[in-house]
């Protein structure tokens with residue numbers, strides 16, 4: 001957690017803007033004591049004192065805190081972003097970041113992968129009731145790069161269904177990389193055998209689409225501050241996925257192909273030794 005409550009005046013304080021001496025601080029959720037952690041190599045944050053019985057802030061990694069902090073700082077520099085706040089309490093939900101982008105009320109939830117499917121649905125519905133446009137994202141991981149085979153996690157499958165075929169991963173500052181999951185072809189090997197009556201039997205020898213695996217396709221970098229628009233999603237049920245009617249903050253592009261990242265083809269190096277000549281080095 002990046003914010004806590006200062007006990008002396010019940011003010012909400014951010015770890016980066018306070019010191020231990022200004023404490024004590026308590027958890028905004030359970031009201032038990034928390035300490036401010038300041039370490040040169042990590043993002044300043046608060047942590048419960050043991051024994052930890054509260055779930056708030058549990059499972060939050062350094063990468064998660066960096067993501068929240070960097071998005072917050074980047075949006076803070078945008079003149080069209082107002083009412084920006086970290087970990088704002090909004091009744092049953094507490095978005096990592098919330099603000100108005102232009103006139104659009106936006107909440108950003110940085111996904112902790114342990115979040116259950118039920119909780120994703122519950123939070124998505126809660127934001128919809130509050131008429132807030134929601135952006136789910138997760139820190140980028142190189143698991144996705146240059147892989148032809150990737151097993152999307154449940155929340156990634158859900159986001160892919162909800163956000164019209166893309167999942168957003170935080171890259172840096174207020175920038176995210178969208179990924180689309182293309183079908184992955186699985187080869188079923190051909191086999192032959194003899195049946196009980198001696199007849200020849202065979203199976204396989206064809207390709208089919210894998211249910212578990214997909215091929216991740218990278219899209220180009222998008223900026224949360226400028227490339228996203230509010231979308232009122234009517235909701236749908238498809239297979240095992242339920243997308244309730246909801247409000248999503250989605251990139252302004254239509255089909256993912258408009259975003260698909262086309263790598264620049266490698267250009268052959270000119271056959272020249274112009275930069276490879278040590279003979280002139282005078283020292």
Ligand SMILES: [Zn+2]
Pocket residue numbers: 027028029030031032048054055056
């Ligand atoms: Zn707590």
